[in-house]
Amino acid sequence: MHKQNRKAFIEKMGRGGVAIFASAPPARWNHDTEYIYRPDPNFYYLTGFEEPEAMCVIAPEHPKHQYVLFVRPKNKQAEIWNGKRVGVKAARKRYGADKAYPIEKFDEKIGEYLQDAERLYYTLGSNEDVDTEMLARFTRGVKSKVRGGKGIDTLVDPSPILSELRLIKNETELERIQLATEITVAGHVAAMKAVRPGLYEYQLESLVESTFRMNGAGGAAFPTIVASGGNATTLHYTTNDCEIEDGNLVLLDAGAEYGRYAGDVTRTFPANGTFTEAQREIYQHVLDAHHAIIDGIRPGVSIDAPHQQSIELLTEAMLSLGLLKGKAEKLIEKEKYRQFYMYRIGHMLGLDVHDVNCVRKANGDYKTFQPGMVITIEPGLYVAEGTKGVPSKYLGIGVRIEDDILVTESGNKNLTSGVPKEIDDVESLVRGGK
Numbered sequence: 001m002h003k004q005n006r007k008a009f010i011e012k013m014g015r016g017g018v019a020i021f022a023s024a025p026p027a028r029w030n031h032d033t034e035y036i037y038r039p040d041p042n043f044y045y046l047t048g049f050e051e052p053e054a055m056c057v058i059a060p061e062h063p064k065h066q067y068v069l070f071v072r073p074k075n076k077q078a079e080i081w082n083g084k085r086v087g088v089k090a091a092r093k094r095y096g097a098d099k100a101y102p103i104e105k106f107d108e109k110i111g112e113y114l115q116d117a118e119r120l121y122y123t124l125g126s127n128e129d130v131d132t133e134m135l136a137r138f139t140r141g142v143k144s145k146v147r148g149g150k151g152i153d154t155l156v157d158p159s160p161i162l163s164e165l166r167l168i169k170n171e172t173e174l175e176r177i178q179l180a181t182e183i184t185v186a187g188h189v190a191a192m193k194a195v196r197p198g199l200y201e202y203q204l205e206s207l208v209e210s211t212f213r214m215n216g217a218g219g220a221a222f223p224t225i226v227a228s229g230g231n232a233t234t235l236h237y238t239t240n241d242c243e244i245e246d247g248n249l250v251l252l253d254a255g256a257e258y259g260r261y262a263g264d265v266t267r268t269f270p271a272n273g274t275f276t277e278a279q280r281e282i283y284q285h286v287l288d289a290h291h292a293i294i295d296g297i298r299p300g301v302s303i304d305a306p307h308q309q310s311i312e313l314l315t316e317a318m319l320s321l322g323l324l325k326g327k328a329e330k331l332i333e334k335e336k337y338r339q340f341y342m343y344r345i346g347h348m349l350g351l352d353v354h355d356v357n358c359v360r361k362a363n364g365d366y367k368t369f370q371p372g373m374v375i376t377i378e379p380g381l382y383v384a385e386g387t388k389g390v391p392s393k394y395l396g397i398g399v400r401i402e403d404d405i406l407v408t409e410s411g412n413k414n415l416t417s418g419v420p421k422e423i424d425d426v427e428s429l430v431r432g433g434k
């Protein structure tokens with residue numbers, strides 16, 4: 001897959017360019033401990049290489065080495081403490097580099113790959129030390145171009161090219177997303193079976209995330225949200241420290257990561273297995289919008305269409321629930337819906353849970369859906385405690401229903417429809433688990 005990705009990237013580079021990518025620096029947890037290492041998504045997309053302190057050079061016009069890796073060399077002592085390293089030899093054999101060097105040789109060797117380049121592709125901000133080095137080389141390149149007519153005179157950010165490529169998933173990416181979403185489904189179903197009043201939110205979080213790991217996921221693709229009762233009206237609630245009470249709805253937003261690709265699903269279900277009348281009313285409106293919006297997704301439709309549709313449908317819902325009063329058209333114009341629905345309908349999904357966001361064309365218009373895109377659709381209604389001027393029965397109710405949608409040639413495929421969402425199905429799954 002990575003070879004195919006590099007090929008696609010090179011095709012977009014044009015002549016005279018050399019691209020340099022730095023691996024992400026490790027993130028510190030505290031003084032001598034680091035977070036589990038996570039490669040930069042673009043770096044990973046092009047190389048598949050997952051260790052820190054690595055550099056990737058793509059030099060399409062170099063006579064011998066079009067793809068070069070600089071990596072940490074094997075080191076017995078360091079490996080005893082911090083685990084095995086791929087090393088220089090396997091960087092070539094296993095990762096397909098035409099040439100590999102120890103990372104220490106970067107300064108010495110990079111000149112050879114840059115000598116005939118006119119354009120340097122590098123994303124500033126990817127690594128502070130490398131930024132400094134690249135800017136220095138760029139400045140020298142510009143001077144030498146002025147003096148001798150040869151040298152780098154343009155610094156180009158490769159991210160837009162990569163975002164464009166990552167927007168359409170290839171077969172291997174889709175296989176991984178398929179697995180990530182299957183495991184995500186398993187986590188949600190386990191949670192719905194296990195939920196009951198008296199559990200703590202973190203216990204459900206632990207069950208969901210252990211189900212992910214038990215099924216082979218790398219872990220959660222983002223911090224799991226388990227929001228019971230009024231907590232559901234806080235969009236990114238992650239403290240998960242409250243006791244789930246009888247009569248509460250539980251909003252669970254969680255996704256597994258498999259092969260670095262993310263799933264992302266939200267379900268909202270009654271802890272005791274029965275929606276109250278008020279919960280049911282709000283839920284059914286969100287569910288109707290969810291179905292209608294997904295039905296409209298197919299190649300050629302504007303990527304913005306689901307959002308516009310969600311505003312219309314949810315504003316109508318707010319009117320019929322009595323959350324808003326007035327004319328839909330005026331309320332939409334004044335963005336009154338934002339009090340109860342305050343974000344965009346969904347996001348692209350891939351190596352990042354909020355994946356590449358290059359959804360507009362150069363002229364600012366939205367692109368259209370194409371086969372191979374994966375987007376979340378997640379309408380919701382949130383009535384925070386203390387909201388004035390709304391029927392009191394709705395206070396503290398937050399509902400979101402989110403699925404992962406693959407755009408196909410003929411329309412779309414819901415990758416996460418395995419988690420029940422019709423009211424009867426949700427109730428019987430929650431009750432059946434007891």
Ligand code: CA
Pocket residue numbers: 253254264265266402
């Ligand atoms: Ca989500």
